Amino acid sequence: MNITTWNVNSIRRRLERVLEWVDTHEPDVLCLQELKCQDGEFPIEPFVERGYQVSTYGQKAYNGVAIVSRVPHIDVVRDFPIPGDGQARGIAATLLGRTRKVRVVNLYVVNGGELDSDKYAYKLQWLDALVDWVAAHKSAHADVPMVVCGDFNIAPADLDVYDPKRWAGQVLCTDAERARWQRLLDLGFVDSWRQLHANERTFSWFDYRGGGFDRNEGLRIDHHLLSGMQPLEAVIDHDARARAESSDHAPVTVFVAD
DNA sequence: ATGACGCACTTGGTGCGA
Numbered sequence: 001m002n003i004t005t006w007n008v009n010s011i012r013r014r015l016e017r018v019l020e021w022v023d024t025h026e027p028d029v030l031c032l033q034e035l036k037c038q039d040g041e042f043p044i045e046p047f048v049e050r051g052y053q054v055s056t057y058g059q060k061a062y063n064g065v066a067i068v069s070r071v072p073h074i075d076v077v078r079d080f081p082i083p084g085d086g087q088a089r090g091i092a093a094t095l096l097g098r099t100r101k102v103r104v105v106n107l108y109v110v111n112g113g114e115l116d117s118d119k120y121a122y123k124l125q126w127l128d129a130l131v132d133w134v135a136a137h138k139s140a141h142a143d144v145p146m147v148v149c150g151d152f153n154i155a156p157a158d159l160d161v162y163d164p165k166r167w168a169g170q171v172l173c174t175d176a177e178r179a180r181w182q183r184l185l186d187l188g189f190v191d192s193w194r195q196l197h198a199n200e201r202t203f204s205w206f207d208y209r210g211g212g213f214d215r216n217e218g219l220r221i222d223h224h225l226l227s228g229m230q231p232l233e234a235v236i237d238h239d240a241r242a243r244a245e246s247s248d249h250a251p252v253t254v255f256v257a258d
Numbered sequence: 259a260t261g262a263c264g265c266a267c268t269t270g271g272t273g274c275g276a
Contacts, residue, residue, distance in 0.1 A: 009264075009265070009275085010264090010265055010266080013264085013265065013266090034265095034275085036265070036266065037266095060266085060267090061265090061266050061267065061273095061274095062266085062273095062274075062275095111274080111275055111276060112276085113274085113275085113276090119274095151276095153275095153276070170276090171276075172276060205276070207262085207263080207275095207276070208262085208263035208264055208275095209261075209262040209263050209264090210261090210262055210263085211262095212263095219276075221276075245264095247264095248263085248264080248275085248276085
């Protein structure tokens with residue numbers, strides 16, 4: 001089974017790009033972030049025509065997450081880890097694989113704005129709530145392997161940053177964010193891509209501005225955390241990021257045993 | 259320090275992203 005996470009930066013604006021990627025790669029599971037639309041505006045039909053089941057959790061203009069899968073999924077949960085905050089950033093479901101189930105948690109972590117902003121304070125609060133929520137969710141689904149994936153808006157280490165000196169102490173790279181990332185790992189998860197590519201400096205996000213992609217100036221902030229199963233392979237698809245009218249994030253895929 | 263690029267939206271400048 002393969003599971004892709006992709007911040008698409010508006011599903012309506014990106015629909016053609018996403019569909020051509022689906023037709024080429026035929027993913028089993030697609031976890032999307034930054035839908036930037038309400039549930040009724042998500043273009044479900046082209047995915048259903050291709051044999052996919054779609055569960056969305058959207059809101060107007062901002063945020064929004066979805067699970068799209070050709071393996072059936074059940075037991076969908078939305079609105080976590082801070083219920084009622086009006087920000088659609090979390091959706092989870094159980095994938096019914098060929099020989100086993102997998103619980104998938106799809107996240108769009110708070111960006112955080114500037115260091116001295118309310119947004120950054122909320123990001124840390126949100127991450128604290130996430131650690132507690134994942135711990136409880138893992139206990140509640142203890143019989144099933146779990147993947148927590150999405151746009152974490154955290155570069156876990158300097159190896160995930162094109163210019164660590166420039167980014168030192170900046171939002172996405174602060175010690176406080178990285179400590180919360182570590183607390184997630186300490187719940188019993190491994191960073192799939194890093195486990196398979198121990199010393200590789202490769203990025204999943206490249207700024208639209210300043211020709212970031214062409215300069216290979218980016219960050220690795222889109223991740224799959226695995227518990228109870230091993231990653232067989234992990235791929236960051238830079239070809240998708242290189243396309244005209246692409247998202248600023250590349251799709252990231254992890255392969256696990258069916 | 260600023261802007262650069264792209265997106266949504268009470269569509270024209272503003273907020274937001276990372």
